[in-house]
Amino acid sequence: MREEFLGGILVVDLGGQYTHLISRRFRELGAYASVIPYKSLEKSILSRFDALVLSGSPLSVSELDEAELSKFSELVFGSGKPVLGICFGHQLLARLLGGSVERRMEFGRTGVRILKRDPIFNGWGDFEFVWMSHNECITSLSGLGEVLALSENGCVAAFKVLHEGNVIYGVQFHPEVKHTVKGSRLLENFLSIAGVARNWSLSDYVDRIIKEMINEVDTSAKALVAVSGGIDSTVSALIAKKVFKDRLVAVFVNHGLLREGEVEEVLSNLRSLGIEPLYVNAEERFLKLLEGVSDCEERRKLIGEEFVKIFKEIIERDPEIKYFVQGTTYPDVIESGVVSGSSKIKTHHNVGGMPPWFKMRILEPLRYLYKDEVREVGRLLGLPEALLRRHPFPGPGLAVRVIGAFTREKLEIVRKASKIVEDTLREYGLYDSVWQAFAVVGDDMWVGVKGDERDQGYILTIRVVESSDGMTADWVRIPHEVLDVMSRRITSSLSRVTAVTYAITSKPPSTIEPC
Numbered sequence: 001m002r003e004e005f006l007g008g009i010l011v012v013d014l015g016g017q018y019t020h021l022i023s024r025r026f027r028e029l030g031a032y033a034s035v036i037p038y039k040s041l042e043k044s045i046l047s048r049f050d051a052l053v054l055s056g057s058p059l060s061v062s063e064l065d066e067a068e069l070s071k072f073s074e075l076v077f078g079s080g081k082p083v084l085g086i087c088f089g090h091q092l093l094a095r096l097l098g099g100s101v102e103r104r105m106e107f108g109r110t111g112v113r114i115l116k117r118d119p120i121f122n123g124w125g126d127f128e129f130v131w132m133s134h135n136e137c138i139t140s141l142s143g144l145g146e147v148l149a150l151s152e153n154g155c156v157a158a159f160k161v162l163h164e165g166n167v168i169y170g171v172q173f174h175p176e177v178k179h180t181v182k183g184s185r186l187l188e189n190f191l192s193i194a195g196v197a198r199n200w201s202l203s204d205y206v207d208r209i210i211k212e213m214i215n216e217v218d219t220s221a222k223a224l225v226a227v228s229g230g231i232d233s234t235v236s237a238l239i240a241k242k243v244f245k246d247r248l249v250a251v252f253v254n255h256g257l258l259r260e261g262e263v264e265e266v267l268s269n270l271r272s273l274g275i276e277p278l279y280v281n282a283e284e285r286f287l288k289l290l291e292g293v294s295d296c297e298e299r300r301k302l303i304g305e306e307f308v309k310i311f312k313e314i315i316e317r318d319p320e321i322k323y324f325v326q327g328t329t330y331p332d333v334i335e336s337g338v339v340s341g342s343s344k345i346k347t348h349h350n351v352g353g354m355p356p357w358f359k360m361r362i363l364e365p366l367r368y369l370y371k372d373e374v375r376e377v378g379r380l381l382g383l384p385e386a387l388l389r390r391h392p393f394p395g396p397g398l399a400v401r402v403i404g405a406f407t408r409e410k411l412e413i414v415r416k417a418s419k420i421v422e423d424t425l426r427e428y429g430l431y432d433s434v435w436q437a438f439a440v441v442g443d444d445m446w447v448g449v450k451g452d453e454r455d456q457g458y459i460l461t462i463r464v465v466e467s468s469d470g471m472t473a474d475w476v477r478i479p480h481e482v483l484d485v486m487s488r489r490i491t492s493s494l495s496r497v498t499a500v501t502y503a504i505t506s507k508p509p510s511t512i513e514p515c
């Protein structure tokens with residue numbers, strides 16, 4: 001399916017950290033929203049959408065040269081669509097209109113006063129608190145625009161312009177973040193003003209994607225889907241099953257880096273959903289490859305390549321397989337595009353495509369969905385609640401939780417300790433309220449005394465984080481009593497561990513996984 005045929009809102013990504021949040025908020029309000037990196041934007045794409053949103057950006061509007069400004073001007077004023085500029089988008093619009101920009105920062109909760117009642121502020125009082133995050137401020141507009149609100153620091157917080165029958169709004173604050181208490185209401189008002197239909201429904205989307213796949217693929221051919229037991233691959237497999245029926249080959253590869261008891265759990269979950277996977281025990285193959293490798297990125301690469309080799313072997317044995325189904329989700333699709341200023345922090349091996357020699361047609365039924373939407377689709381397709389509540393688990397598994405040289409000993413320690421961490425959280429009713437919980441081990445040692453023996457053992461780190469999308473995260477304030485139980489259970493069942501620590505750093509500056 002071509003995304004622009006879904007219509008709705010087009011969010012132009014100018015590099016702001018909340019761009020995806022804008023799109024998600026619109027979808028929560030029932031309007032379909034797409035994100036497109038600014039560099040990939042063409043005029044022909046614009047015509048398919050009902051309205052345009054310009055995101056925030058780390059760039060400064062005062063540094064934009066005439067050529068860049070004229071490109072933006074053509075985009076905004078030539079689009080013939082209603083426009084909402086947010087933060088940098090707001091400043092950009094103001095600059096295009098000839099407004100004055102000054103260096104003045106506003107961060108966090110800020111009061112704004114509404115000067116002029118306008119439908120964009122329906123449901124807002126005359127004074128409200130919003131969330132700001134900017135270094136530059138619009139101090140005045142040219143005669144073309146009308147100031148609707150001012151911040152308590154004198155910055156233009158909102159304005160409106162009518163351009164050839166189209167309404168253009170700018171807001172300096174972030175209506176998409178929850179800290180802007182009435183932010184959702186403002187986005188809802190924008191949808192009404194712009195006449196954007198609120199008919200985005202996940203069940204319609206799933207029906208539509210299944211019908212389109214049936215029309216587009218050769219259903220007499222077979223499709224291979226790699227299942228890991230996680231939500232994305234399970235939901236992809238369930239959708240593909242409706243298209244290919246018994247011509248779907250689901251493959252579950254055990255790379256030896258799974259959690260304790262996971263193989264049995266995944267097999268039984270898939271069977272309960274009517275999927276009988278081909279189980280490939282490739283433990284030895286992967287572990288031999290990883291032994292001694294210290295660099296996590298190198299491990300990710302080796303694991304990714306080995307997976308593809310295994311799929312290739314299966315496909316070579318069965319020439320009827322012509323399709324490869326992947327559980328790629330929307331942020332992966334956007335992040336693999338070219339967004340100026342974005343930097344690659346870790347290579348998530350399911351992102352970035354397949355090597356050129358892998359000659360399968362790739363099907364990605366989830367490519368336009370966010371994680372929470374995939375979960376919702378899973379619910380619609382009858383996934384058991386326990387599977388829906390399962391913590392995310394990285395494709396390269398426990399390999400990214402061993403720091404330093406990879407050894408089987410460290411892998412076993414991480415596997416057993418992670419089980420203790422997860423089980424203890426379940427026992428105390430905390431498992432469902434956290435995003436991920438696991439153990440990490442590196443090369444650092446601590447002298448221990450066990451009985452009369454003095455010996456060096458590993459230092460093990462427990463990491464428990466809360467997050468809504470994995471992009472940012474905070475460490476969970478676990479009660480000391482629970483940490484104490486975890487620590488004692490770990491040291492008494494794992495003789496090679498002599499010290500347990502707790503990771504108390506949020507993301508950023510840390511990442512969730514240690515490497």
Ligand code: XMP
Nearest residue numbers: 346347348349392394395396470511512513
């Ligand atoms: P980081 O460590 O980047 O993790 O803060 C963010 C989220 O991504 C998961 N993660 C991965 N998932 N392959 C995956 O499929 C990977 O290589 C990978 N590395 C990290 C991580 O568990 C967290 O949910």
